Amino acid sequence: MECLSPFLGEILRPMCDSMCSRVVNAIRFKSNVQALNSVMERLVELKGNINEDHKDKPFRLKIMGWQRNAEEVITKARSKLEERVSCGKSLKSRLSRKLVTILNEARMLEKEGLDLLDMIAAATAHERVEHVPGVSVLHQTTASNMLGKIIDGLRSSEVQKIGIWGMGGVGKTTLVRTLNNKLHEETATQPFGLVIFATPSKDFDPRTVQKQIAERLDIDTRLGETVERLARRIYVRLEKENNFLLILDDVWKDIDLDLLGIPRTEEKKGSKIILTSRFLEVCRSMRTDLDVRVDCLCEEEAWELFCQNAGEVARSDLIEPIAKAFSLECGGLPLAIITVGTAMRGKPNVMLWEHALNQLSRSVPWIKSIEEKIYQPLKLSYDFLEGQAKSCFLLCALFPEDYSIEVTELVMYWIAEGFMEEQGLQEIRQDKFSPSLRWVSLMNNKPERLPRLPEEYCMEASTLLLQENYLLQEASDGFLQAFPALRILNLKTLSKLELLDLHGSRIKEFPKGLEKLESFKHLDLSGTVHLKTIPARIVSRLSSLETLNMKLSNYHWSVKGEEQEGQATVEEIAYLDCLQRTLAISGLNLSQVSMEWLLACTTSVILNSCQGLQGMMKKLVTGSKTFVNLKSLTIVKTSINSSGGGIEKATSKGSSTSPDTLPFLEELGLHEVNFVSLSELQAQLWLRLVALKLLLVSKCNNLKTLVEIDMFTMPNLEEIEISDCNSLHNLRQTIDGPQEPLLPKLRVMKLRNLPELESVCYEKETWECLEQVKVMNCGRLYTLPISSKTCGRIKEIKGTISWWKHLRWDDPSTLETLDPCFKPLRLLGEEMAPIFGEHYLWDS
Secondary structure (H helix, E strand, C coil): CCCHHHHHHHHHHHHHHHHHHHHHHHHCHHHHHHHHHHHHHHHHHHHHHCCCCCCCHHHHHHHHHHHHHHHHHHHHHHHHHHHHHHCCHHHHHHHHHHHHHHHHHHHHHHHHHHHHHHHHHHHCCCCCCCCCCCCCCCCCHHHHHHHHHHHHHHHCCCCCEEEEECCCCCCHHHHHHHHHHHHHHCCCCCCCCEEEEECCECCCCHHHHHHHHHHHCCCCCCCCCCHHHHHHHHHHHHHCCCCEEEEECCECCCCCHHHHCCCCCCCCCCCEEEEEECCHHHHHHCCCCEEEECCCCCHHHHHHHHHHHHCHHHHCCCCHHHHHHHHHHCCCCHHHHHHHHHHCCCCCCHHHHHHHHHHHHHCHHHCCCHHHHCHHHHHHHHHCCCCCHHHHHHHHHHCCCCCCCCHHHHHHHHHHHCCCCCCCCCCCCCCCCCCCCCEEECCCCCCCEECCCCCCCCCCCCEEECCCCCCCCEECCCCHHHCCCCCEEECCCCCCCCEEECCCCCCCECCECHHHCCCCCEEECCCCCCCCECECCCHHHCCCCCEEECCCCCCCCECCCCCCCCECEHHHHHHCCCCCCEEEEECCEHHHCCCHHHHHCCCEEEEECCECHHHHHHHHHHCCCCCCCCCEEEEECCECCCCCCCCCHHHHCCCCCCCCCCCCCCEEEEECCECCEHHHHHHHHCCCCCCCCEEEEECCCCCCEEECCCCCCCCCCCEEEEECCCCCCEEECCCCCCCCCCCCCCCEEEEECCCCCCECCCCCCCCCCCCEEEEECCCCCCCCCCCCCCHHHCCEEEECHHHHHHCCCCCHHHHHHHHHHEEECEECCHHHHHHHCCCEECCC
16 A cells, blocks of 8 residues: 555546636636626727727737737627526536636736737827927017916816907917917926817818818828718817817817817816907807907017017117117007018118108008008018019919918919919819719810819819810819829810929829920929829920929839830930920949930939949040030939049149030039048049039038149139038148139038038138128138128128137228128027027028
C-alpha cells in the first residue's frame, strides 16, 4: 500500500480538482450570471460610444474589428443567458463554466474598448480655442469696456445668448475676434471646452455655415449630404462637449440654429452663443439675453487709431492739423479711420493731404448720418487707385461677401475682362436646372450669360451641350462647378468664349469644339484627375491660347513615336505661338532625355528634385539651339557637383567669349540647392547671368559666399532676395584695392533669416541705383552699400528698430537723410507677443 499511495495520489488529484471546480461553478452560478449581465451592459454602452466613422483608415479598420468581436461576444452571452432558464440543476455546472469563459472574453474586450476610446479621444483632440488673425482692441478704452460687459455675460448663468450690434464698420468683428483671442490666451482658465467661430454673412447659406462648424469639429462633410443629415452629426458631436461657445459673426437675419445642428443653450447649461449684427431687431428675433451696442470711437481714440494707420507722418507739424480734420471727418468709425489712414500712409506732401481732405469734405453737406458717411472715406481709397486697378477692384464685388478669392483665379478673370489686355465674358437664370438632371442640352439658344448655380447642384448630370449659342458671352463663376460628374462638354461655336475653368471637374475627355474658337485664350484643366483622352491634332489648333494649366491632371503626355494611337503628344504644344509656357519637371534624370526642342519654346522652367542637371546643361551649351524665349529658371532640391566640369574660373572673369547656356535668362530662383557660391553654380552650369534681373535664393544652407572674386558680375540685376541660408557670410568676397561694382543696377534688396551674414559689399562700396531695402533677422549685418552721395535715391528701408539703431554710416548726415525712409517692421501684435514671441511680418 505504501508503494501505491504516491501513484494513487497522482491519479486522484486531477479528479478531485475537476470535481471541486464543478462544485464551485455550481455554487457560483448565480454570481457568474449577475457578473456577466453587468459586463454586458457596459460592453453594449461602450459599443455605442465607439464610432466606426473615423477619417483615419487604419484606425477605422481597428475600430471595426473591435466592434465585430464585441457583437460576437454579446450574441454569445445572450444565447447562454437564455439557456439558464431551461437549464436543469445537473447542467448548471457546465453552463456556469461557459459563462465564466464568456465573462473573461467580455472583460478583455471591455478593457480593449476603453483603451480604444482613449486613443480616439487623443486622435480627435483639438484646441479648445483657435486663434483668429486680426488686430486687438484691448488698448481702446471704449472697446475694452464693451469687451468686459460681454465677458460678464459669459460668466452669468442667466445669460445664454449675447447680441452685439451696431452700424457697419463700427468694429463688431474686431471686438469678437479680440474676445476669441483673449479666450485663446486664457485657455487653461476659460470655462468653455470648445469655442467655434463662424461667419454667416448677408447671403446666408446654412450649408456654408455648417461646413465652417464641421471643420472646427473635425467632422468630414460628405458629397451630397443633406443639410439635415449634417445637422444631426453636428448636434451629436456638440452634445458630447461639456459646454461650448459659438460665435456667429455678421448675421443679417434670424437664423434657425436647429437647422444648423446647434443644441439649445437653455437645455445645455454652460454653453453660450454670441452673434454680431447691424440690426438690434435681428438680435431680438434670435432671443438674445444680453444686447451690447458697439458705438463709434471718441475723438481721442479715433485720433490714435488714425495715427496707427497713417504712420508718423500724421504727427508732423505741417500735416497734423490736416490729419486731425481727416480723423474728425470719419466720425469715429473704425473702418473709415483705418481705410483713410492707410490710404494716406507715408505721404509727406502737404498739398496732397489738403487736396485729399478737400475731396473728402466736399460731399459732407449731402451726408445726413454716420451710416452714410462711411462710403465717402471708403471711396477715397478707391480714388487713389490708378488706371485699370479701379476696374480690377470693382470685379471683386461680383464675389459674395466674406468669400475667399484666390489670387490666381482673380487674375485670370482680369485677363479675360481685358483689364490686362483686351475684353472678356458676361450671365442667365437657374430655374431650368434641377438636381435630378442627367443630360443637359442648351443648344441653339440665345442666352448672353450662364447662371450662377450652387456648388454640386446638378449632381447626376454627365453631359452638357452648349454649342450653337452665338450670343453667349459669359459662364459665371461656379456654373461648371455645379456639374461635378460631367463627362461630356461640347462648346462648339461659342465664338466669343475666351476663358474656360474646368479645375477639379470629373471630365474624362478634352472638351469638344475648343479648336474652333478663334478668341479662346485661357484653359484651366488643373486637378482633372479623371482626364484620360486628348485627341491628336486638337491642342496644336488652339492658335490663340495664352495659358494652359494642367497641374495635377491625370492626362499622360507622351512624346512623338511613343504615343497611344489618336492621343495628343507634348510636341503639339510647340505650335502654340501665343502660349506663355511654364515647364515644371519633377524627379527626372535630365541627362537621359532630350529637352532642347521643348526648352526652345518655353518661357519659364521649374526643376524639382531632378538629377543630371549638369549633363543637360552641357548638351545645351554644345548644341545648336539658342534659348531666346527662356526668361525664368527655378531650381529646387537639386545638388550641384563641383567637380563636374563647366566654365573654368581662371579664364572666365569678364570673358565675353565664355559659353553661356541661357544668355537671355532674366529670373533665377534657387531653393534648397546644394552649392557653396553662385560663382560655382555659374561655372558648373555654363551661366554668365549677364541679362539676369531677379535673383531669389532660399534655404541653401551650404551657401557661404554669393559671388567669388574671379567670377562674373551681374550687370543688369535689379532685385535680389535671399532668405534662410544659415551659412552665408557675405555676398561678395572682399580684397584690398578697388573693385568693380558687383550689382551696379540693383534697386531692391531683401534679406531674411541670415544669422551669419556680415557684409553685402566691400568696404565703402555703394550701389547707386538702390531704392528699397528690407532686412529681418540678420543680426551681424551692420553696414549697407549706401553713402551720403547715394542716400537720396533711397525710398524705403525696413527692419527692426534695434537693427536700425546699430547700423554704421559713413557720415551722420546719411542717417538724417535716411531716417524718414525707415519703416519698422510691424509686430504680429503686441498683445499676442507672449504667445508668438518676437515674430515679425513684412509690411508690404
